[in-house]
Each structure stands twice: as C-alpha cells, then as structure tokens.
Amino acid sequence: MGNMKLLEARQNEIVEEFSMFGDWMEKYEHIIEMGKELNPLVESDKTEDNLIRGCQSRVWLAARKDEVGDVVFSADSDAIITKGLVALMVRVLSGAKPEDIANVDLHFLEDIGLHTHLSPTRSNGLASMVKQMKMYGLVFSVRS
Amino acid sequence: MDGNYDVAAIRREFPILERKVNGFPLVYLDSAASAQKPRTVIETQREYLSHFHSNIHRGVHALATQATEAFEGARETIKGHFNAAENAEIIFTAGATDGINLVAGTWGRANLTASSTVLMTRLEHHSNIVPWQILASEIGFKIEVIEIFPEGTIDLEDYNAKLALAPSLVCFSHVSNTLGTINDAKLLTSLAHDAGAIVMVDGAQAAPHMNVDLQDINCDFYVASGHKMYGPTGIGFLYGKRALLDAMPPWRGGGEMISSVSFDVPTTFNVPPYKFEAGTPHISGAIALGAAIKWMESVGLDNIAAHELALTEYAHEKLLQIEGLRIYGTAEHKAGVVSFLVEGTHPSDLGTLLDQLGVAVRTGHHCTEPLMDWYKIPGTVRASFGAYNTFDEIDALVAALERAIKMLT
Numbered sequence: 001m002g003n004m005k006l007l008e009a010r011q012n013e014i015v016e017e018f019s020m021f022g023d024w025m026e027k028y029e030h031i032i033e034m035g036k037e038l039n040p041l042v043e044s045d046k047t048e049d050n051l052i053r054g055c056q057s058r059v060w061l062a063a064r065k066d067e068v069g070d071v072v073f074s075a076d077s078d079a080i081i082t083k084g085l086v087a088l089m090v091r092v093l094s095g096a097k098p099e100d101i102a103n104v105d106l107h108f109l110e111d112i113g114l115h116t117h118l119s120p121t122r123s124n125g126l127a128s129m130v131k132q133m134k135m136y137g138l139v140f141s142v143r144s
Numbered sequence: 145m146d147g148n149y150d151v152a153a154i155r156r157e158f159p160i161l162e163r164k165v166n167g168f169p170l171v172y173l174d175s176a177a178s179a180q181k182p183r184t185v186i187e188t189q190r191e192y193l194s195h196f197h198s199n200i201h202r203g204v205h206a207l208a209t210q211a212t213e214a215f216e217g218a219r220e221t222i223k224g225h226f227n228a229a230e231n232a233e234i235i236f237t238a239g240a241t242d243g244i245n246l247v248a249g250t251w252g253r254a255n256l257t258a259s260s261t262v263l264m265t266r267l268e269h270h271s272n273i274v275p276w277q278i279l280a281s282e283i284g285f286k287i288e289v290i291e292i293f294p295e296g297t298i299d300l301e302d303y304n305a306k307l308a309l310a311p312s313l314v315c316f317s318h319v320s321n322t323l324g325t326i327n328d329a330k331l332l333t334s335l336a337h338d339a340g341a342i343v344m345v346d347g348a349q350a351a352p353h354m355n356v357d358l359q360d361i362n363c364d365f366y367v368a369s370g371h372k373m374y375g376p377t378g379i380g381f382l383y384g385k386r387a388l389l390d391a392m393p394p395w396r397g398g399g400e401m402i403s404s405v406s407f408d409v410p411t412t413f414n415v416p417p418y419k420f421e422a423g424t425p426h427i428s429g430a431i432a433l434g435a436a437i438k439w440m441e442s443v444g445l446d447n448i449a450a451h452e453l454a455l456t457e458y459a460h461e462k463l464l465q466i467e468g469l470r471i472y473g474t475a476e477h478k479a480g481v482v483s484f485l486v487e488g489t490h491p492s493d494l495g496t497l498l499d500q501l502g503v504a505v506r507t508g509h510h511c512t513e514p515l516m517d518w519y520k521i522p523g524t525v526r527a528s529f530g531a532y533n534t535f536d537e538i539d540a541l542v543a544a545l546e547r548a549i550k551m552l553t
C-alpha cells in the first residue's frame with residue numbers, strides 16, 4: 001500500500017523552505033548549496049545506461065529497491081544548479097513506494113517558481129529525469 | 145570609443161531593448177542566435193499585412209501586383225547587397241539550414257556518387273554537417289574533416305592535403321558561430337576550385353557582420369538566414385551560380401515551380417529562382433528581410449563591423465581579467481562572438497545565473513558538437529554582439545559573471 005501523504009508532506013516542506021528566501025538569487029544560492037551537498041554518484045553508477053543527456057547539462061540517475069520495497073534513487077549532474085534541482089527531486093521521491101512515485105503529482109517546483117527548469121525547452125535533462133523516475137516507479141510496482 | 149557611431153540612436157530603433165528581464169534592463173548578448181529587429185522591419189511587415197497582403201506572381205488584381213513587386217524588390221535588394229550577378233541566383237528559403245538542405249537534396253543528389261568525397265571543416269554548425277550525413281548514408285560518399293588550429297583557424301596545410309583527395313564539394317562556414325573565426329572565403333574557394341570542387345559557404349554568421357561580395361568570393365553556393373541580419377525568422381536565401389541552378393533538378397514539388405503540369409506528358413519546370421520556390425513563400429518575411437538589409441546598409445556594414453570589433457576586443461580584455469576564464473576562439477580575424485569557460489563552473493550554471501541578472505547569453509554546444517568534442521569541453525558560454533550593443537553592456541556582463549562565479553565556487 002502506498003502513502004501519498006508522505007510525498008505531499010515532503011513537497012510542502014520544500015515549498016515552505018523556499019518561502020523564506022527574499023529574492024531569486026537567494027533561492028539559487030540554496031539550490032547550489034543542495035547541489036554541493038548531494039552525495040555524488042559512485043563512478044560505477046555513472047554508466048551510459050544511467051545517463052540522461054540534456055542539451056545543456058548531463059544527469060545520471062540510478063534506482064534500486066530496498067528491503068521494504070521502497071525505491072531508492074541516487075543521482076548526479078555535471079552542472080551544479082541542475083544537481084541542486086536533482087537533489088530536490090531525490091529528496092521528494094527517494095525512499096517511497098513505487099506506485100506513489102508513478103502516480104505522484106509533482107507540484108513543488110511550480111509552487112516555488114522554478115518550473116521553467118522542468119520545461120523540455122530548458123534541455124537540462126531534468127524533465128527527462130522526472131519522467132525516468134516515474135518510469136522506475138511504474139516498473140518496480142509492476143514487478144512487486 | 146568608435147568615432148561617429150551613434151549606438152544610442154541605433155538602440156532607439158529596437159523597441160525590445162527597452163524591456164526589463166527579471167527586474168534588470170535587458171542586456172542582449174545573443175545576436176549570433178538571433179538578432180533583434182529594428183522598427184523599420186517591424187513596420188514593413190505590419191504595413192504589408194495591413195495594406196497589401198495577397199498571393200504573389202499569379203493574381204491580376206492590384207494587391208497581387210503590389211505584393212509581387214515588393215517581394216521581387218526584396219530579391220533585388222539581396223542581389224544588389226550581396227553582389228550576385230542576377231536576381232535569378234537568389235532563391236528565397238526558410239533560412240540557412242533550409243538552403244543547405246536544398247543544395248544537398250538537389251545538387252548533391254544529382255552529382256554525388258558512392259565514390260565522391262565531401263570536405264567540411266571541424267568548425268561547422270550541425271546545419272552544414274547533418275544534411276550531408278543524411279545524404280551520405282543514402283548514397284555512400286565519404287565525408288572528410290578539415291582540421292583546425294587551437295585558436296580556431298583552419299589548418300591550410302591539412303586543407304590542401306584533403307583537397308588532394310579530389311573532393312566533389314567543399315563546405316565551410318564564412319564565420320564560425322561558436323568561435324567567431326572569420327574564414328578567408330575567397331582563398332578557401334579559390335583553392336577548392338583549383339582542386340576541381342564545387343564550393344558551398346554557410347554565411348549565416350557573416351551576413352549580419354560584414355559586407356559580403358559573392359562574385360568576389362566566387363563561391364558556387366552561399367546561404368544566409370534573415371533573422372540573424374535583423375530580419376524576420378523563417379526567411380533566408382540561397383545564392384547559387386546561374387549555370388548550376390539551371391542544371392540542378394527541382395527540389396520540392398508544388399505550385400510556382402512548374403512550367404506546365406500534365407497527367408499525359410511529362411510535367412515541365414520553371415526557371416530559377418522559381419524552380420526552387422514551390423508553394424506560397426514567406427512573403428511578409430521576404431519583404432521585411434529586404435527592409436532589414438536596407439537598414440544595415442543605412443548604418444553601413446563597415447561601421448557595424450568596426451563597432452563590433454571594438455566590442456569584441458573590449459570584451460576579450462575585460463573577460464580575461466577574470467581568474468580562471470579561458471576564451472575559446474582567438475583567431476586574429478574574428479566577428480562579434482566571444483566563447484568562454486570559467487574554471488570550476490559549468491556553462492549552463494553560469495547561463496542560468498546570468499539570466500537571473502538580466503544578461504542573455506547562449507550556453508551549450510551551439511550546435512557544434514564535433515568542435516566541442518575536439519576541445520574536450522561540454523560547451524561554452526557565448527556572448528555575441530550586434531550593431532546595438534554597448535561597452536556598458538560588456539561591463540554588465542563582467543559584473544554579472546563575477547557575481548555568478550562567486551555563487552558557484
């Protein structure tokens with residue numbers, strides 16, 4: 001059984017966190033900080049299979065299922081702002097039930113005014129990454 | 145700094161330059177991707193659509209005549225400005241990419257065989273690579289790459305060595321969109337002709353920045369995009385020498401390009417340029433492109449070139465004061481393009497933060513992946529200049545960069 005409330009709570013927490021920042025540059029400083037804090041992907045996970053190619057930056061995404069059946073994501077990017085956004089995605093979706101990941105309504109980027117980064121025209125690989133994360137959710141929920 | 149060049153007066157002709165982005169006055173340093181439009185271009189398009197829009201070449205009524213005259217007048221303007229021998233040598237296309245695809249699809253398909261060789265430089269934009277790769281995968285000819293030096297200039301020794309392969313076609317850009325290198329189009333053309341090759345020049349980045357004399361260069365084909373020379377998007381032109389155009393088969397089939405159509409006897413085709421202009425063209429775009437060229441002439445392309453050179457030199461000097469900044473493309477002859485990277489930062493991060501500060505630059509591989517791979521970099525930040533840019537804007541770029549670098553490192 002899923003628990004969509006968990007993902008909702010995580011999204012709301014991020015929205016609240018960002019509401020403290022006065023201007024755009026502060027928001028970006030925070031994103032950069034999170035990018036720096038995200039554990040880098042181990043080199044063995046930086047494979048061609050895990051690579052999501054954006055026009056502007058590259059994103060790597062790896063996923064596995066833990067002992068209780070939750071999906072654990074790890075991710076990385078060669079660009080720090082993208083990496084910060086990737087860290088936010090991992091924070092929301094990692095350690096959740098696969099069916100919740102597949103069905104989640106991701107609204108927090110829009111709420112904090114960063115949804116342009118998700119636009120396919122931005123070509124930073126983030127939109128493809130979100131699609132890929134949901135795909136993992138779908139695949140893992142079918143397999144269980 | 146550059147004499148009588150009144151950049152303030154020029155800026156007043158571009159309404160978009162008055163706007164703010166993210167609360168900052170717009171600093172538009174992305175003219176190599178697309179130049180902004182002066183009032184005369186906007187007004188010309190509006191006037192056409194408001195007063196004499198009609199389909200061209202076929203109507204007998206007053207509007208059709210007026211529209212046709214304006215459309216053909218634009219062709220005459222292009223012919224005169226670029227010094228083609230006759231109007232028939234100017235074919236309206238959707239842009240430079242479209243023109244290259246036309247040459248590949250007609251001249252290329254008719255003249256290249258499995259044993260042919262096509263030369264192109266490592267500097268080329270994807271637009272001048274991919275149409276030839278697609279055709280090569282069909283026909284089987286060989287593509288050879290002319291190497292460059294690290295400063296971004298063509299290695300003439302390598303060029304001569306590759307010309308010894310007796311290529312059927314040589315393709316090169318007049319100006320590199322990523323590095324700004326101005327290639328010596330006349331010299332490269334003459335060497336190619338000595339080797340018996342046909343020459344196709346991608347002039348997308350040259351046309352907005354300098355006077356281009358096609359008969360002097362003596363190339364066989366030349367393409368350019370209207371939107372990079374202060375005109376509308378979706379319009380550009382292909383220049384081809386008349387004898388080649390006469391011999392080339394048509395490309396797209398449709399109205400306008402025919403002489404006579406029948407189900408019983410073979411359909412016959414119109415003469416150039418109409419043979420290659422199937423369907424209703426981008427009439428308002430062509431007319432406004434004519435206005436854009438007249439606008440560039442009114443400022444004077446030599447004046448624009450001198451102003452942009454001064455901006456480029458100033459940008460080089462200021463940017464190099466930033467620690468860890470490296471400029472890609474340091475040829476002696478450069479158009480208004482400065483590509484760079486800053487140690488320890490990713491170009492897309494710099495671009496994102498510069499945008500927040502109202503500075504529009506381009507980041508990424510600039511549709512020149514083979515060139516980026518050669519430098520072993522993921523891309524660059526590219527600032528590019530137009531007639532309307534100022535020294536203050538370069539100072540604004542440098543200040544924004546310093547702030548962004550501080551945040552990222």
